[in-house]
Amino acid sequence: RGDVQSAAALEPLEAALLAAATAPVCGDGKCDPTETLDTCFADCPGVTTPAMCGEEPHSDPQGNAVVDGRGHKKESAAECCAACAVHAANPKNARKPCNSWVFCYMPICWSLDTGNKHTFGECWLKWQADAAHPLYGQRGKYSDEFRTKNWRAHKHNNLTVPTHVPWAGGVLGSTSPPGVTWETAADGSMRSSAGDILVDYRPWESREQNLxxxxxxxQMKF
Structure with missing residues (x-):
């Protein structure tokens, strides 16, 4: 009888431990059904496009803009990626076919481009000269130093620096190693949890300055 009572007493504890072990954890890289942009911006919205889109959440791939997103709106990242694929398939665009795309999924997407107010649906189609070595302007989480340095960038829009890059982007056909996260530092460099370091290419600087x-x-070419 005592053993039965002890087992019965353990059941609620075991259930609680199991629930805790399986509960969503903000920051694990997965946007679980119970997580949202408001409750866990680090994980959400997550990957929402087919694998061929090469999507990396919280990323801003660089490249020559072959279609300006300010006048090119889509309803989702998947639609934006599809538009990139259509552009690439058009023979008229053979010289610079779209191979990377960037989508704004927030009401207003923060950026270092202080002269513009980027809004939901902007779908930028870009071309990179070497998609095997993709270029990015920002990736993943913004460091505390980055946020402090740039806190006034969009003060005129009453917009503060978010914790993570508020854009979704991808390079067609590329893949991101699972579980690898990125952080953008105050100097613009991007560091991954795997130890990789990527420094953003600035076309307005000389080759020597970039080096x-x-x-x-x-990576010194779009």
Whole structure:
């Protein structure tokens, strides 16, 4: 009888431990059904496009803008990716076919581009010269130093720096290693949890200036 009572007493505890072990954890890289942009911006919205889109949540791929997103609106990241694929398939665009895309999924998407107010649905189609070595302007989480340095960038829009890059982007056909996260530092460099370092290429700077900042030679072109 005592053993039965002890087992019965343990059942609620075991259930509680099981619930805790299986509960969504904000920051694990998965946007669970109970998580939202408001409750866990680190994980949401997550990947919402087919694998061929090469989507990386909270990322801003660089490249020559072949279609300006300010006048090119879509309802979802999937639609934006599809528009990139259609652009690439058009023979008229053979010289610079779209191979990377960026979508704004927030009411207003923060950016270092202080001269514009980027809003929901903007779908930027871009071309990168070497998609095997994709270029990014920002990736993943913004460091505390980055947020402090740029807190006034959109003060005129009453917009503060978010914790993570508020754009979804992808390079067609690429894949991101599962579980790898990125952080964008105050100097613009991006560091991954796997130890990789990526320095953003600045086309307005000279080759020597880019090299000095740590940009790799194969990444010094759009």
């Amino acid at each position: 000095k900042r740590g940009v790799k030679p194969e």
